[in-house]
Amino acid sequence: MQNGKLIAGIAMAAEGVALAYYGSRYIDFMDRHGMTGWDLGKRVLKASGLRNRKALAVIGITQAVLGLGLISSARRAEQRAIAA
Secondary structure (H helix, E strand, O other): OOHHHHHHHHHHHHHHHHHHHHOHHHHHHHHHOOOOOOOHHHHHHHHHOOOOHHHHHHHHHHHHHHHHHHHHHHHHHHHHHHHO
């Protein structure tokens, strides 16, 4: 079962879309609600002081694409297990 990989891919894709769409507002929101402490990527973004909207959009889109890749990988593994 690839449930963990599937859940991680969904979370990664959703966060990537939120970062690409909302940019620094998303990071500020997560910081206000204490959700940046456990996520290394958000801590690095916050510490770097990166506030450029286009750069955050590129990072968010990249994160979303990687999340979709995880989802695809989990689906392929599940289909191979069913076929075997």
